[in-house]
Amino acid sequence: MSIRKVADLAGVAPITVSRVINTPDKVKTDTRERVQRAIDRLNYVPNLAASTLSSKRSRIVAILVPTLSNPMFSDVIQGLADVLRAEDYHLIIGDTRYSQATESTLAMEMLGRLPEAMVLTGPIGDERVRRLLARAGITVVQIWDLQPSGTIDSAVGFNNYAAAHAMARHLVEAGYKRIGFMAMVGDERAKERRCALAAYLAERGMAPTFEALPPRFDPMYDPSSDFVRLIDQHPETDAVFCASDMLAHLAVFACQRRGWAVPGRLALAGFGDLPLSAKTVPTLTTIRVNQYEIGRRAGEIIINRARSGRRRPDIQDLGFEIVRREST
Amino acid sequence: MSIRKVADLAGVAPITVSRVINTPDKVKTDTRERVQRAIDRLNYVPNLAASTLSSKRSRIVAILVPTLSNPMFSDVIQGLADVLRAEDYHLIIGDTRYSQATESTLAMEMLGRLPEAMVLTGPIGDERVRRLLARAGITVVQIWDLQPSGTIDSAVGFNNYAAAHAMARHLVEAGYKRIGFMAMVGDERAKERRCALAAYLAERGMAPTFEALPPRFDPMYDPSSDFVRLIDQHPETDAVFCASDMLAHLAVFACQRRGWAVPGRLALAGFGDLPLSAKTVPTLTTIRVNQYEIGRRAGEIIINRARSGRRRPDIQDLGFEIVRREST
DNA sequence: CTGAAAGCGCTTACAG
DNA sequence: CTGAAAGCGCTTACAG
Numbered sequence: 227m228s229i230r231k232v233a234d235l236a237g238v239a240p241i242t243v244s245r246v247i248n249t250p251d252k253v254k255t256d257t258r259e260r261v262q263r264a265i266d267r268l269n270y271v272p273n274l275a276a277s278t279l280s281s282k283r284s285r286i287v288a289i290l291v292p293t294l295s296n297p298m299f300s301d302v303i304q305g306l307a308d309v310l311r312a313e314d315y316h317l318i319i320g321d322t323r324y325s326q327a328t329e330s331t332l333a334m335e336m337l338g339r340l341p342e343a344m345v346l347t348g349p350i351g352d353e354r355v356r357r358l359l360a361r362a363g364i365t366v367v368q369i370w371d372l373q374p375s376g377t378i379d380s381a382v383g384f385n386n387y388a389a390a391h392a393m394a395r396h397l398v399e400a401g402y403k404r405i406g407f408m409a410m411v412g413d414e415r416a417k418e419r420r421c422a423l424a425a426y427l428a429e430r431g432m433a434p435t436f437e438a439l440p441p442r443f444d445p446m447y448d449p450s451s452d453f454v455r456l457i458d459q460h461p462e463t464d465a466v467f468c469a470s471d472m473l474a475h476l477a478v479f480a481c482q483r484r485g486w487a488v489p490g491r492l493a494l495a496g497f498g499d500l501p502l503s504a505k506t507v508p509t510l511t512t513i514r515v516n517q518y519e520i521g522r523r524a525g526e527i528i529i530n531r532a533r534s535g536r537r538r539p540d541i542q543d544l545g546f547e548i549v550r551r552e553s554t
Numbered sequence: 555m556s557i558r559k560v561a562d563l564a565g566v567a568p569i570t571v572s573r574v575i576n577t578p579d580k581v582k583t584d585t586r587e588r589v590q591r592a593i594d595r596l597n598y599v600p601n602l603a604a605s606t607l608s609s610k611r612s613r614i615v616a617i618l619v620p621t622l623s624n625p626m627f628s629d630v631i632q633g634l635a636d637v638l639r640a641e642d643y644h645l646i647i648g649d650t651r652y653s654q655a656t657e658s659t660l661a662m663e664m665l666g667r668l669p670e671a672m673v674l675t676g677p678i679g680d681e682r683v684r685r686l687l688a689r690a691g692i693t694v695v696q697i698w699d700l701q702p703s704g705t706i707d708s709a710v711g712f713n714n715y716a717a718a719h720a721m722a723r724h725l726v727e728a729g730y731k732r733i734g735f736m737a738m739v740g741d742e743r744a745k746e747r748r749c750a751l752a753a754y755l756a757e758r759g760m761a762p763t764f765e766a767l768p769p770r771f772d773p774m775y776d777p778s779s780d781f782v783r784l785i786d787q788h789p790e791t792d793a794v795f796c797a798s799d800m801l802a803h804l805a806v807f808a809c810q811r812r813g814w815a816v817p818g819r820l821a822l823a824g825f826g827d828l829p830l831s832a833k834t835v836p837t838l839t840t841i842r843v844n845q846y847e848i849g850r851r852a853g854e855i856i857i858n859r860a861r862s863g864r865r866r867p868d869i870q871d872l873g874f875e876i877v878r879r880e881s882t
Numbered sequence: 883c884t885g886a887a888a889g890c891g892c893t894t895a896c897a898g
Numbered sequence: 899c900t901g902a903a904a905g906c907g908c909t910t911a912c913a914g
Contacts, residue, residue, distance in 0.1 A: 228907055239885045244909065254883060269686055274666040275612065276907035278603035279890050283909095294631055300622040307622075307649060316667065319647045321635060338602040339644065358597055450833050475803075475830060482835045502803060505778050507810045556891055567901045572893065582899060604891035607906050611893095 227270055236264035247272055278340055287528060288318045288336040289345040290329055292415070296472065298498045298517045299347070302369060305521025306345065313529055315342075324412040326351045337362060343528040348415055349373050365531045367524045371415060372543055380540040382523040384515045386415065389546040390422035393467055393495055393513055396548050398430065402465035402493055406436045406456060408477075409469035411447050413439070416469035419497070423467055435460040450476045454484060457492065465493035465554065471500040471512055478506050478553070493554040508552030515546045555598055564592035575600055606668055615856060616646045616664040617673040618657055620743070624800065626826045626845045627675070630697060633849025634673065641857055643670075652740040654679045665690060671856040676743055677701050693859045695852045699743060700871055708868040710851045712843045714743065717874040718750035721795055721823055721841055724876050726758065730793035730821055734764045734784060736805075737797035739775050741767070744797035747825070751795055763788040778804045782812060785820065793821035793882065799828040799840055806834050806881070821882040836880030843874045 233240040238261060245253050246261040253261070264270070278284040287310055291299040307317055318339060320332040330352040336344065337358065343365035350356045350368070359366050359378055366379040371386030397405055407423050409416030420437050427433055436456050440447055453476065457463055468474035474496030481488045488494055488508050496503060499514035527540050561568040566589060573581050574589040581589070592598070606612040615638055619627040635645055646667060648660040658680040664672065665686065671693035678684045678696070687694050687706055694707040699714030725733055735751050737744030748765050755761055764784050768775055781804065785791055796802035802824030809816045816822055816836050824831060824840035831838040855868050 230907080240907085241885060241909075242883090245884085248909085252883075257883080269682075269689075271662060271665045271686070273607070273668065273907055275603045275606035275668055276890090277909070279601070279607055279892085280907080280909040282890080284603065294622070294628040294635075295625065297623065297625065297628075300625075300628055303622055303647075304649065307647075314663065316646050316664065317648075318644050319631075319635075320645070321632065334599060335642065336644065337599045340601065340603055354597075358599070361597075472830075476833050479830075479833045479835050502800075502807075505804050505807045507807050558891080568891085569893075569901060570899090573900085576893085580899075585899080601891055604906090605893075607908085608891080608893040610906080 227268060228273070229270070232261065232264045232268055232270045235268065236261045282340070284340040284342055285313075285315050286318055286339050286341045287315050287343045287345065287525075288320070288333075288339065288341040290320045290322055290332055290336075291347050292322055292324045292413070294319075294321050296410075296470065296498075297500055298470070298515075301517040302521035302524075305518040305523075306525045307521075309522050309525025309529065313532075315528075322347075324414050330355045334358065342532060343367060345369055345524050345528075349376060350378065365528050365537075367527055369520050369524050371418065372541070377539070377541060379537075380527050380542075382520050382527065382542045382544060384520075384544055384546045386418045387422045389497075389513050389515070390419035390467070391426050392546070392548050393497075394423045394426035396511070396550065397465050397467065397493065397495060397554060398426070398432075400493070400554050402554075403432065404435045404460075404462045404464045405432075406438075406460060406463045406466045407434050407469070408436075408438045408449075408453060408456065408466060408473060409440065410449065410473055411440045413469055419467075419469055435463045449473055450480045453477050453480050457486070463492065465489075465495070468494065468496045471496035471498040471503050471510065474510055474512065474553075475500075475502060475506060478508075478510065482507075488553050495554055499549055503549075504551070506553075511551045511554040512549050513546050514549050516544055519544060555596060557598075557600070560589065560592045560596055560598045563596065564589045610668070612668040612670055613641075613643050614646055614667050614669045615643050615671045615673065615853075616648070616661075616667065616669040618648045618650055618660055618664075619675050620650055620652045620741070622647075622649050624738075624798065625828055626798070626843075629845040630849035630852075633846040633851075634853045635849070637850050637853025637857065641860075643856075650675075652742050658683045662686065670860060671695060673697055673852050673856075677704060678706065693856050693865075695855055697848050697852050699746065700869070705867070705869065707865075708852075708855050708870075710848050710855065710870045710872060712872055712874045714746050715750045717825075717841045717843070718747035718795075719754050720874070720876050721825075722751045722754035724839070724878065725793050725795065725821065725823060725882065726754070726760075728821070728882050730882070731760065732763045732788075732790045732792045733760075734766075734788060734791045734794045735762050735797070736764075736766045736777075736781060736784065736794060736801060737768065738777065738801050739768045741797055747795075747797055763791045777801055778808045781805050781808050785814070791820065793817075793823070796822065796824045799824035799826040799831050799838065802838055802840065802881075803828075803830060803834060806836075806838065810835075816881050823882055827877055831877075832879070834881075839879045839882040840877050841874050842877050844872055847872060 229240045229243045322329040345367045347370045368381040370383045372383045496512035499512045503510040557568045650657040673695045696709040698711045700711045827840045827842035
């Protein structure tokens with residue numbers, strides 16, 4: 227089924243069918259209606275591969291996230307998808323599972339689809355990919371934690387280090403003195419949060435009681451029991467900063483199971499402010515970063531760029547908020 | 555950057571470059587290496603729009619899910635992505651937000667990318683889309699709840715009705731007599747579970763104490779407070795079947811907050827067996843459907859089809875499992 | 883407002 | 899094992 231057949235049926239040239247689809251105002255009303263009828267009658271669906279090839283506009287946006295299993299990233303994607311849907315873009319999604327190598331491979335492959343924009347989570351470790359992206363002439367939006375340097379083009383997110391630093395401060399000011407840190411399996415980006423915590427504590431002559439960054443690729447890994455083990459090994463701990471709300475939810479239940487009062491025996495803080503975090507018992511102190519909005523803004527940057535054609539880097543710090551609740 | 559430039563640099567014809575990329579065994583070793591060097595040197599990335607157009611193989615799979623916010627569907631996508639990644643497929647993802655109209659629009663649009671397969675969640679309501687898909691000559695895999703009829707091609711999932719029916723039976727056999735039902739906002743597919751529960755109860759001369767299917771598009775909707783309101787209005791309720799584990803987690807906390815013993819005052823059951831469900835206090839009785847495996851199988855069907863070229867419908871019922879835990 | 887010609891960057895189907 | 903020719907289905911850039 228091609229534009230040719232529609233054109234024949236409607237008695238026009240193929241280019242006219244193309245115009246009816248892409249720039250309908252440029253076609254006289256009755257011609258347009260005739261063509262439209264032919265389109266409907268034949269159930270014609272335009273071949274976007276051909277359109278991409280000849281126009282150099284793919285209407286594709288590629289996005290790479292560490293994982294889809296964490297609702298934080300799903301929310302980013304929802305925000306992006308909501309903005310792009312209205313403009314008829316399609317989203318190619320890849321999950322890197324926090325692997326640098328996978329990210330590089332996927333980014334290169336996806337480039338072959340001629341995306342009009344590429345959204346990446348955080349810094350780009352691979353210098354080769356970096357150069358390719360910079361030279362590809364497409365919009366590149368780095369989301370999530372803002373990098374002090376090395377941003378290729380545009381960025382939307384927050385200061386990961388500052389956020390963790392603020393949480394450390396909150397915990398210390400709330401009177402906690404023996405603070406542990408725990409991240410999810412494979413979460414590389416949690417390292418920066420760990421550093422921020424350690425740095426803040428060090429300034430005050432303190433140190434984390436433990437800093438757990440579980441290894442990747444252990445299907446048997448159970449965050450709950452690891453949490454309990456860490457507390458058993460470091461019973462002096464009076465607060466735990468969890469690098470994600472999901473982890474903190476598990477911790478809330480582990481404490482409840484063990485009879486550890488939160489925050490009496492142990493304070494808990496998370497990261498991400500998932501919907502459940504406002505409903506847990508106790509409600510969870512966490513860091514809100516508005517992931518949906520990050521996705522939306524990324525989408526807006528892409529659309530504005532496509533409309534204006536001007537390549538002007540746009541770096542938006544959406545900030546973060548320490549949401550103080552019952553768990554601390 | 556085109557295959558032409560690589561060919562010139564390597565001193566071969568473009569078709570030879572194409573062979574090095576697609577069927578390297580068909581090229582003599584030293585020619586291949588020469589071409590490969592040129593590819594590396596130029597950072598050549600093949601244009602997949604051109605390749606799709608001329609070969610009719612897009613290496614694209616399109617998937618439509620109701621929402622990315624529910625980890626159940628993210629898990630399906632992970633499973634699918636894991637299988638397809640190894641075969642260099644790209645995934646175009648669309649979320650319908652449980653809207654029939656959005657599903658139709660997205661399906662039609664995506665068809666324009668010439669996907670080699672299309673994965674859809676559940677039944678296809680739109681007859682026009684149905685016909686288009688059936689005629690598109692691509693692999694169509696309908697995942698999630700298996701339909702008694704109307705499957706276009708292949709399917710992987712479970713019997714939604716039977717699953718809910720089994721849970722109803724479990725609750726009744728455990729001695730609960732006043733059972734309520736609650737679904738998430740916009741979850742159309744929950745209706746079938748509601749029917750199954752109602753039907754099972756009716757056979758025994760019973761009826762649900764309430765059946766709550768919250769409306770779509772209410773940003774103010776709070777499942778937790780709705781849950782509490784329903785229990786207050788129907789205090790005789792001794793068990794609630796939640797149409798998703800996420801909802802059940804909120805219910806667990808709402809009960810805890812209100813001092814309602816689970817399962818002493820109120821039993822709770824969920825759907826989906828999310829990781830957290832084995833860790834809540836009490837642990838959650840739920841229905842396991844192995845969403846990751848559903849995605850993986852869908853991927854395998856697609857790959858087998860691509861390899862064999864034979865169009866043979868494959869319907870796989872992966873079943874479900876009532877996971878009985880402390881909450882009932 | 884409409885159309886004929888050329889071309890986007892690959893791969894298919896032959897040919898040698 | 900390698901290549902010249904044709905074509906995939908659109909859109910661009912002109913022309914009228």
